[in-house]
Amino acid sequence: MTDKVSEAEFLQGLIPQLRSEGYEVYLHPTAPVVPPFLADLRPDAIAIGKGKKLVIELVTSESTQQKKTRALANLIKEHPDWELRVLVVTSASRGNELQVQSREQIQNFLDEIKLLQDSNHVSAAFILGWATFEAIARRLMTATFEKPQTPGRIVQQLAQEGYVTPSEGDFLRILAAKRNALIHGNLHDLPQKGEVEFFREISERLAAESAAA
Template sequence: MIDFAAAERNALDEYLPRLNARGYRVVRRPARADLPPFLADYDADAVATGPDDNIIVEVVTKGSPTAQSKIRRLREILAGHPDWRLEVIYGGDGERQVPIASLSSIEQAVANLDKLADARAALLLAWASLEAIARNLEPSETIKPQTPGRVVELLAAGGFVTPTQAELLRNMANIRNQLIHGNVDLQPSAGQLQELIVTTNELLSLLKTQPQVGVLS
């Protein structure tokens, strides 16, 4: 079964930081006070205001029964307001359940981190291990694919990492994102990578003390 709320949340997690980086003030799930009068009755996913224009962000997930009608309505509303425009982002096909990795599989992956000569490969495997650990620690919160930023916030909110470790993970998440999108010139420093490996090992040790959840097929 498609979880449209999870698909929307993950799409916004991925997209809204780009608007922030472009200088927009972004409000997620805005209240009436955050909207102009002509949008006051509209249930917006997000709005972004800037010096030159303003954006209403609408998430569309494949299979949503109301997506196209919402887009048509928004275009009609915005037609008389040239200082506002619509940006539609797509939440994929609707995330489905992701299996929870076994403890032995995670242990094997973490054990291989120090064996990888390429720092980029080690970072990506460390991040995969980190997310696998997060799924075990917070199974009800990670049924669907998670953005790197949400993985970090889940670990921080749950008290599984310290504020210093959370900041490290945010920085490493940025490097991870650039790597998987083709910036192969970027490499983590030896110090950063070692801190990530240490943090991952500490989380693995913590996981071993927790009741194990069942592996989903």
């Protein structure tokens, strides 16, 4: 199974949830569905509902599309009736085998998270933050995190090894609960910008430690 098929299946899986929220979903849209202000950029999907419109872009841990995501974020921030949702897709081509990401790849995603924060796409930054956090943890403790992990176990193991302080561990457990609720459709207890900023600061520090290891 290829990454492309995996992304197609991921998009198809979004449709029922978005429709239940009142959105009409367009996969790989073209004009006139794609708004003119996006110019030549073509997002993976667009969802249009009453009073709200979503631009949906998929990324993977190995994505080379950071520039596209940044460009979308910069364009959309000028249009408050539109929202960018960046969704992380795990490659289906490797099964449970996960590759340790390079320091450069991780830094690219940390930079993208900051851009999303600065563009007020806080929830998108938060979800991308967890994907990056797991990638950092895998660089720090490769044998422990060689397979996909739950956020709670990542925090527990990092805390046990002293990579995060007890207070940081408590904070990350609260964020892990918010992450789990958000990805399962609970849109009421969303992360705050300050929380995402502190989360990124912790990730930046751990990324620096992983580079030195």
